Amino acid sequence: MAESGIKASRLISELEDQGVTHVVTLPDSETSGMYKAIQASESISLVPVSREGEAIPIAAGLWATGKNGVVIIQNSGLYESGDALRGLAIGVSLPIVMFIGYRGYSRHGDTPDSSARLLEPYLHLFRVPYYVLETGQDIDRIALAFDEARKTHMPVAVLVGAEYEDEVIGAP
Amino acid sequence: MMTYKDAVEVIQRERGDAVAVVTMTQSKYWNQTSAHPDLDIGISNGMSKASSVGLGIALGEPDRNVFVLDADGSLLMNLGSLVTVATQAPTNFFHFLFQNDVYAVTGGQPVPGAGRTDFEKLAEGSGYRHTRSYDDLGTFATDFPELSKLDGPIMIVLAIEPELQMAGVEQTWESNARMPAAFRSVRKSLDSSYIPN
Numbered sequence: 613m614a615e616s617g618i619k620a621s622r623l624i625s626e627l628e629d630q631g632v633t634h635v636v637t638l639p640d641s642e643t644s645g646m647y648k649a650i651q652a653s654e655s656i657s658l659v660p661v662s663r664e665g666e667a668i669p670i671a672a673g674l675w676a677t678g679k680n681g682v683v684i685i686q687n688s689g690l691y692e693s694g695d696a697l698r699g700l701a702i703g704v705s706l707p708i709v710m711f712i713g714y715r716g717y718s719r720h721g722d723t724p725d726s727s728a729r730l731l732e733p734y735l736h737l738f739r740v741p742y743y744v745l746e747t748g749q750d751i752d753r754i755a756l757a758f759d760e761a762r763k764t765h766m767p768v769a770v771l772v773g774a775e776y777e778d779e780v781i782g783a784p
Numbered sequence: 785m786m787t788y789k790d791a792v793e794v795i796q797r798e799r800g801d802a803v804a805v806v807t808m809t810q811s812k813y814w815n816q817t818s819a820h821p822d823l824d825i826g827i828s829n830g831m832s833k834a835s836s837v838g839l840g841i842a843l844g845e846p847d848r849n850v851f852v853l854d855a856d857g858s859l860l861m862n863l864g865s866l867v868t869v870a871t872q873a874p875t876n877f878f879h880f881l882f883q884n885d886v887y888a889v890t891g892g893q894p895v896p897g898a899g900r901t902d903f904e905k906l907a908e909g910s911g912y913r914h915t916r917s918y919d920d921l922g923t924f925a926t927d928f929p930e931l932s933k934l935d936g937p938i939m940i941v942l943a944i945e946p947e948l949q950m951a952g953v954e955q956t957w958e959s960n961a962r963m964p965a966a967f968r969s970v971r972k973s974l975d976s977s978y979i980p981n
Contacts (some may be wrong), residue, residue: 634843660866662864662865662867662868663862663865666836666839666862669830669833671840672837672845673841673842674838674841674843674968675838675839675967676825676972676974677844677970678844678974678975678977679843680845681844695831696833699830700829700833702966703960704964705964705981706967735873754860778813
């Protein structure tokens with residue numbers, strides 16, 4: 613785990629600042645620390661799904677009520693969600709921010725994992741803009757992603773290229 | 785078995801101010817008779833997503849009922865949503881399954897499990913609070929006023945006469961184009977601060 617990793621509590625704080633009310637998610641190794649932090653959050657509700665393809669439609673339904681749901685799934689789950697991304701997030705023009713675990717990510721670009729190799733081409737195919745989080749210093753990109761989603765009224769991805777640092781929620 | 789038209793009419797009578805998420809052939813009859821088109825979302829451009837969209841609405845608007853008019857072929861593509869719904873257990877979630885055992889839009893090919901799969905048991909085993917199945921209109925029409933007062937999530941499976949859509953259904957480019965407006969209409973009805981984009 614990188615010393616300059618992304619602290620889950622900092623990330624949750626960013627989500628709270630953006631008015632996020634629900635996190636719709638299927639856990640993955642890149643975002644598991646975030647899962648624990650959301651469970652501890654008083655203002656954000658966790659909505660676990662059985663299959664990633666449910667996540668965007670649930671976030672779409674939340675949007676229809678005025679709530680602000682984000683999606684947190686792995687890149688493999690984003691591929692599984694392709695028709696929901698096409699028909700709902702893009703087809704209905706919804707400002708859904710999606711945190712995508714970048715399984716197989718290597719900043720050297722040399723990875724045997726097709727789930728990593730295909731992620732950015734896949735997002736280009738769907739014309740979904742994205743921001744990459746590699747370290748805790750990239751945390752400000754989250755606000756940029758929300759701003760872009762609001763401005764364009766379209767989905768925006770945040771690619772999480774590092775595991776969140778484990779931390780004891782509530783510890784000093 | 786009952787017809788789409790008759791089943792939809794029974795559901796409409798108890799709808800009140802519920803948000804309706806409707807998919808496939810029943811959309812045609814729902815749209816013809818809806819008293820609140822501003823609270824209707826037709827899922828035409830995203831087969832299988834009705835139950836999940838309905839869950840999101842139910843979680844976001846817990847004091848208002850949500851009626852999901854789903855179809856067997858559609859739910860089969862999103863079967864895990866039964867467990868997701870049951871886990872969240874929204875008391876305002878009413879799930880109607882129009883079971884005709886075929887893919888009516890594409891010419892009537894049988895869905896997997898036709899004549900074999902028990903969707904009521906699937907919902908019950910997933911953890912829905914109440915489940916019912918009806919194969920005749922009279923019994924459904926008699927029971928539904930009381931069922932509509934129960935806490936959800938509730939699954940009501942309706943045996944429907946297939947109505948093959950050889951010339952296409954509401955599943956058209958036109959209905960797809962209505963989806964963005966329908967989402968915004970519902971949002972406008974539920975969120976007074978919303979300014980449509």
